[in-house]
Amino acid sequence: MDSADDSSLGPLTEDGQSAGFLDDGKNTIGSQLASRLREAIISGELEAGSKINLDKARKTFNVSLSPLREGLARLISDGLVEFQDNRGYRVAPISLANLEEVTSLREELEVFALRESMRLGDVEWEGNIMRALHRLNRTERDAARPETLEQWEALHREFHLTLISGCGKPLLLHFCSLLLNLNDRYRRVFLIRTSGDRNVGQEHSEIAQGAVARDVDYACEKLRQHIHRTGTNLRNHLATKGIE
Amino acid sequence: MDSADDSSLGPLTEDGQSAGFLDDGKNTIGSQLASRLREAIISGELEAGSKINLDKARKTFNVSLSPLREGLARLISDGLVEFQDNRGYRVAPISLANLEEVTSLREELEVFALRESMRLGDVEWEGNIMRALHRLNRTERDAARPETLEQWEALHREFHLTLISGCGKPLLLHFCSLLLNLNDRYRRVFLIRTSGDRNVGQEHSEIAQGAVARDVDYACEKLRQHIHRTGTNLRNHLATKGIE
DNA sequence: GCTTGACAGATAATCGATTATTTTTGTATT
DNA sequence: AATACAAAAATAATCGATTATCTGTCAAGC
Numbered sequence: 001m002d003s004a005d006d007s008s009l010g011p012l013t014e015d016g017q018s019a020g021f022l023d024d025g026k027n028t029i030g031s032q033l034a035s036r037l038r039e040a041i042i043s044g045e046l047e048a049g050s051k052i053n054l055d056k057a058r059k060t061f062n063v064s065l066s067p068l069r070e071g072l073a074r075l076i077s078d079g080l081v082e083f084q085d086n087r088g089y090r091v092a093p094i095s096l097a098n099l100e101e102v103t104s105l106r107e108e109l110e111v112f113a114l115r116e117s118m119r120l121g122d123v124e125w126e127g128n129i130m131r132a133l134h135r136l137n138r139t140e141r142d143a144a145r146p147e148t149l150e151q152w153e154a155l156h157r158e159f160h161l162t163l164i165s166g167c168g169k170p171l172l173l174h175f176c177s178l179l180l181n182l183n184d185r186y187r188r189v190f191l192i193r194t195s196g197d198r199n200v201g202q203e204h205s206e207i208a209q210g211a212v213a214r215d216v217d218y219a220c221e222k223l224r225q226h227i228h229r230t231g232t233n234l235r236n237h238l239a240t241k242g243i244e
Numbered sequence: 245m246d247s248a249d250d251s252s253l254g255p256l257t258e259d260g261q262s263a264g265f266l267d268d269g270k271n272t273i274g275s276q277l278a279s280r281l282r283e284a285i286i287s288g289e290l291e292a293g294s295k296i297n298l299d300k301a302r303k304t305f306n307v308s309l310s311p312l313r314e315g316l317a318r319l320i321s322d323g324l325v326e327f328q329d330n331r332g333y334r335v336a337p338i339s340l341a342n343l344e345e346v347t348s349l350r351e352e353l354e355v356f357a358l359r360e361s362m363r364l365g366d367v368e369w370e371g372n373i374m375r376a377l378h379r380l381n382r383t384e385r386d387a388a389r390p391e392t393l394e395q396w397e398a399l400h401r402e403f404h405l406t407l408i409s410g411c412g413k414p415l416l417l418h419f420c421s422l423l424l425n426l427n428d429r430y431r432r433v434f435l436i437r438t439s440g441d442r443n444v445g446q447e448h449s450e451i452a453q454g455a456v457a458r459d460v461d462y463a464c465e466k467l468r469q470h471i472h473r474t475g476t477n478l479r480n481h482l483a484t485k486g487i488e
Numbered sequence: 489g490c491t492t493g494a495c496a497g498a499t500a501a502t503c504g505a506t507t508a509t510t511t512t513t514g515t516a517t518t
Numbered sequence: 519a520a521t522a523c524a525a526a527a528a529t530a531a532t533c534g535a536t537t538a539t540c541t542g543t544c545a546a547g548c
Contacts (some may be wrong), residue, residue, distance in 0.1 A: 028329045028501060028539095039497055054530065065505045065531085073317035079415065088530060101413045108356055144417060169345045171323065175419055182488045272509095272531060298500065308533045309501085330539055332500060 015125035029063055033071030034186055036061070039081045042181060043150075044189040049093035052081070079178055080185070094186065094242050096235065102182045103231030109179065110227060111220050113172050119218050121166025126212040132162040132206040137201050143193070153184060159204060163211060163223070183230070190237040198229060255368060273293060274445055277315030280305070285324045285335055286425060288433040296325070322352050323422055324429070332339075338430065346426045347475030353423065354378035354471060355464050357408035357416050362460050366408025370456040372392065376406040377452040381445050387437070407455060407467070427474070434481040442473060 025163045058068055072089050075081035085087050131202065136155045142148045152241045157180055164176055194200050210219030284290045302312055309386050314335050319325035327333050361369065380403045385396040401424055408420055446469045456462030 018323065030501080031329055053528095056532085064501095066313075066502055068311075069531090070317070070501085073314070076318075076322040085275050086530060098415075100416055105413070105416055108352075112352055169349070171342075171345055171423075172349055179415075223358075271492060276533080289498095299498085308531095310532055313501090314531085 015060040028070075029067035029073075030070030033063065033067055034074040037071055037075055038078065038080060039128060041075065041187045042188060044185070046091050046190065048091050048185075050091050052089040052091065054088060077178075084100055092182075094189065094238075094243065096238055098182070099186055099187070099231065099234055100236060102179055102186075103227060103234075105234060106176070106179050106183060106227045106231075107224050109172065109176050110160070110164060111224050113167045113169065113176055114211065114223055115216060115220055116169060116172075117164050117166035117221065118214055120168050120239055121211075125162075125166035128162045128165065129159075129208050129211055134136055135159075137238075147186070153188065158182060159208075163207065183234075186234045186238070187230075190234060191242070198233075200226075203229075211229055257275060273316075274313035274314030274318075277307065277311055278297060278318040278439075281315055281319055282425070286321065286429045288429070290335050292335050292429075292433065294335050296333040296335065307439055311389065319466060321328065321422075323426055336426075338433065338460060338487065339484075340482055342426070343430055343478055343482060345425055345473065346430075350420070350423050350427060350475075351468050352419050352470045353416065354404070354408060354427055355468050356412045357413065357420055359414075359460060360413060361408050361410035362458055362463065364412050365455075369406075369410035370407045372409065373403075373452050374457055376403040377448055379403075380448060393432070397432060401428060403452075403477060407451065427478075430478045430482070431474075434478065434485070439477055439480075442477075444470075447473075458472055 037046070041048075046052075052072065054065060054068060058065060061068065072081055072083070076089075078085055080088050080092050082092050128220065131154070136152075136159045139152050139155055140148060141152045160175070161177060161179055164173065167173065207219055207222045207226060209224055213219075266309065281288075281290070290296075296316065298309060298312060302309060305312065316325055316327070320327055320333075322356065324336050325333050326336050376399070378400045379398075383396050383399055384392060386392045404424055405417070405421060411417065451463055451466045451470060454466055457463075
């Protein structure tokens with residue numbers, strides 16, 4: 001059938017969300033579900049485009065409809081789930097067109113946000129960048145061990161968000177965070193190894209150093225190229241798998 | 245108390261949503277609520293920053309919690325409602341900083357979308373612009389008659405969305421639509437008359453004509469100025485009312 | 489007088505059951 | 519065989535009641 005393969009999705013545990021943000025520990029079931037589902041979608045555990053059967057999901061996660069809908073509603077804001085009245089939810093599909101839009105918008109918005117951050121960011125912002133860079137570059141990605149991939153993805157996301165965190169524009173940050181989610185899904189679904197002619201670690205370093213040195217043109221151009229190369233790389237992998 | 249003043253909000257009627265988009269008529273209560281609440285927030289009927297008491301709202305609209313939460317969840321995606329676990333919903337607050345961000349992002353995103361539309365848009369896109377422009381310029385705004393204001397707002401929104409509708413980037417359109425919502429709320433809450441030195445009708449005409457003539461630099465600059473002036477205008481009104 | 493903690497009322501979250509809608513299946517008709 | 523329709527099954531939406539959490543109040547202790 002068309003249903004998402006959720007066979008490996010266990011019931012909810014009490015861990016809440018994982019990544020670096022402070023967790024007030026008072027999460028509702030709906031919140032936990034949102035985190036759990038977000039990770040399941042971004043990691044590819046739930047297949048892109050597949051229908052989400054509420055009844056099955058309810059049983060899988062051992063929850064009632066209310067928090068399930070609650071959680072799914074949040075993923076709609078994230079662009080990871082689509083919804084139609086009386087027809088339910090489905091995992092947002094992937095496509096070449098979507099990937100290209102995500103890449104194009106990242107080039108536009110992330111670069112704009114970086115420019116603004118360089119204009120407004122303070123010393124703490126600079127420090128946060130250097131820390132995020134260091135942690136990222138110290139983490140090895142080993143395709144054989146999935147937990148290192150997850151770890152790397154989290155730190156990579158953190159790095160990109162930190163870069164632009166000084167821009168003072170909450171809405172813009174929200175948009176960028178959303179685009180990053182969508183982008184990361186492509187990378188994780190296609191389990192990309194960076195192509196031979198790239199040294200991603202160095203690319204990150206150049207961006208970061210340009211940023212803290214306030215060399216606006218340099219840093220922005222490096223970031224734009226970084227995003228663009230990732231897009232090209234992913235596009236090739238998509239083409240290989242025959243996705244249009 | 246802190247609760248939104250919903251005294252004038254009646255129970256749900258079966259009208260569905262109003263503006264020019266095709267309505268499949270099969271809307272759920274949650275959908276209708278979302279439209280109803282969106283309009284209530286943008287029009288200022290629900291005060292910015294006020295708490296939304298679920299129980300009162302439930303009684304006001306004569307619905308159960310489930311569709312109420314459903315509707316509110318959608319407004320979160322729209323940036324019109326904020327939510328915190330176990331602490332409920334509140335109408336998104338307004339502030340000078342938020343207005344400035346909205347203006348700034350509109351300048352960035354709408355102009356980008358217009359540029360892309362001019363690159364990709366076809367003759368139908370051009371036609372849609374001219375129609376939207378004509379309908380907008382034919383509609384008078386009379387502060388004495390609220391229905392003309394609503395009408396004008398709907399057509400104005402339609403015009404701006406049509407301008408950028410040729411860009412071929414659904415996500416970008418979504419962002420712009422969201423920003424337009426936020427922007428329109430400021431205008432409607434502050435019931436702006438355009439300042440004397442502006443002829444908004446002419447501004448719209450210039451943008452539209454530049455767009456269909458494919459004079460990229462001209463049209464984009466006119467649009468940017470148009471957005472910027474609106475921002476400045478609104479900022480002054482905000483300052484007058486003592487909002488920071 | 490000020491803080492702390494227990495209680496009560498208010499509010500939000502969740503559940504299980506019911507209702508509405510869609511989708512599938514089977515059958516009769518052309 | 520293809521189409522159209524009707525009944526049945528599957529699925530989504532909603533409801534009313536229950537449970538969990540939060541917030542304000544008041545009294546006891548310092």
